[in-house]
Amino acid sequence: MSYMMTLYRTYERLEKDPANFTQRGLLKVGFSTQQAHVDVKLGKEGQFISATPVEKQLADTVIPVTEYSANRTSKPCPHPLFDKLKYIAGDYPRFCKEDNAEAYQAYMEQLQAWCESPYSNPKIKAVYQYLNQKTLIHDLVEQGIFSVDENGRLTKKWENQPNLKLPVGNQADAFVRFSVIGVDSIPALWQDGKLQDQYTNYYLSQEGSKKFCYVTGNRLRVCNIHPSKIRHSGDKAKLISANDITNFTFRGRFETAEQAYTISYEASQKAHNALKWLIQNQKQVARIGDRVFVLWGVDGEELPDPMADTFQFCFEEQSVEINTEQEFAQQFKMAITGYHAEIRKDSQLVLLGLDAATTGRMAVVFNREYNGLQGNELIDNIERWHKTCAWNTRYYNETKKQEYHFGAPSPVNLAKAAFGVSRGNYLEVGSNKLLADTVQRILPCICDGAKIPRDIVKAAVNKAKFPQNYGEDFNLWYQVLSASCALYHRYLCDYQPGDPCIMDKEDISVNIKEIDDFTYNCGRLLAVADAIETWALREKSEDKKSIRTTNAMRLFSKFNQNPCRTWGILNDRLAVYKAQLGVKGTYLYDLIGEISSKIDPIQFEKASNLGGKFNLGYDSQRIAIIKEATERKAKKMEEE
Secondary structure, eight states: OHHHHHHHHHHHHHTTSTHHHHTSOOOOTTEEEEEOOEEEEEETTSOEEEEEEOOGGGOEEEEEOOTTGGGOOSSOOOOSSOEEHHHHOTTHHHHSSSOOHHHHHHHHHHHHHHHTSTTOOHHHHHHHHHHTTOOHHHHHHHTTSSOBOTTSOBOSSOTTOTTSOOSOSOGGGOEEEEEEESSSSOOBGGGOHHHHHHHHHHHHTSOOOEEEOTTTSSEEEBOSSOOOOOSSTTOOOBSSOOOOOSSSGGGGSOSSGGGTOOOBHHHHHHHHHHHHHHHHHOSSEEEETTEEEEEEETTOOOOOOTTSOHHHHHOSOTTOOOOOHHHHHHHHHHHHHHHHHHOOTTOEEEEEEEEOSSSSBOEEEEEEEEETTHHHHHHHHHHHHHHHSOEEEEEEOTTSOEEEEEEOOOHHHHHHHHHEEEOSSSEEESOHHHHHHHHHHHHHHHHTOOOOOHHHHHHHHHHHTOGGGGTTTOHHHHHHHHHHHHHHHHHHHHHOTTOTTSOOTTOOSOOOOOOOOHHHHHHHHHHHHHHHHHHHHHHHOSSSSOOOOOHHHHTHHHHHHOHHHHHHHHHHHHHHHHHHHGGGGHHHHHHHHHHHTTSOHHHHHHOOSOOHHHHHHHHHHHHHHHHHHHHHHHHHHHHO
16 A cells, blocks of 8 residues: 555645645644534633524535544544534533433533643633533524524524525534634634644644554554545545454454554544545546546646546647647647656656445555656656547637547547447436446556557447437537547557558648558548538538538448448439539549549448448548638638
């Protein structure tokens, strides 16, 4: 579990910047987060001043915890300062049916011990003095925060706060935080950094069983119960747990949990809090359902996002305008060079994937560590990924206009293309688990340079054979087609590196390959047939953008299955569109003749079920025709 050492070192780097605590949510040792419902304001002598309900968007509160209170269940186990009414209200039995004597006593004894320690603070003494009066709920009722029924009991609903969005439904379950006015300039106890440091030092000073810590290498107070809330505030799964002491004790491998792994309380807190912070703040984080992937450097190195498409790899903002393919290639080269410059001999990078099969247990499902100059291998593999799993990919600029760039789609979009189904204007995979599993299988191809899984490529290629499954607009199908081409291009690079259909290494766009590959040229042929009919329909239509589906698109899957027979049907239907276009379609007619000369008639007659190169040929030719038409239009406008 060397990643725990890495997380520990990451925390020690993060804690040097106070802004990480005050602005970015880094937790100190002995602290967690909780949603508060009521803010009680006290004077420095412990007198009640006022109280206000806390709206949901402001409810997140940093609270001190103990090792056991952070993981409490039904047994009374109070937090050191802020807590529910059951623990802090001495008049709880008067307003609720339940007796809270045990919980209240445990809370007050624990708070008193802190007040009497060398790490005390005037603010917590004020809280202790106030709660010792046993008037909390009475004061909140008098203040109009809580409502009571005819018997003087708390009602379940917050009847006095009908317009507020409160994060809890039952008044008796309210969580209370405190502010103390008149002591210093920071009345809110949950925002007082000095008070937090005092609690951390107080809790670490307490005695406990000391053993060898595998993270720090020192004999320190060990931790038996570790933090949760790692991926989000409601996350109950833990990275380290050992509760198999009654049945198959540790599967027969150890007699005690400590024989497997021992970590001190301080090291556990720092490692877990660093991981929480990274998931919340790191740019290189991907959430797919409940699965989380995060990449970071111990010393804060600027790293590429392995989950990004090529456009995101080069630009953080989607509104960036790209004027030429050469400009995009230059940006990609600059980005790669910049990431290499971040790698030093003492760099330590970690890529971690987390998921939970059950509510309480979290697993590290993906783990890669790069020490020193090994980080350059990671960046080299990511660079190769963006150059080999690459095709013309769509993105939207700031005016919501679709633009193209040559590069790799994101792993999520590749997974959706392979296993997703159309939901109107977007793709959806049947389950988050399938989506996350597919992305996880693609990740080694990006980070390790592993070969692309054949079944993912096959699934995407097969999906692209049926444009009719994606509605009349075809924009969604074009995304699937582009992803299938990118995956198949990577497949050729991995398994058939000498194939002539592979783009040149220094190429930065999809260009037509003038080769005698049968399947590739079949795809080109269908693209030209589609273009002829499209041009003719647009010439005839008043709305140039909205035309009916062409015969080529209707017969796309049929052509793939039986090209010779389907081409006979298509060729007959093209006659009327050629007549409509006349000389305007000369460029396309010549293309058909050129491509047909490269296709062996005997092979054409026997062919069936064309493969991934068909998609490459079709999309290459489609893009080439669009570029040619755009250039001709621009030239004509210049002449006019």
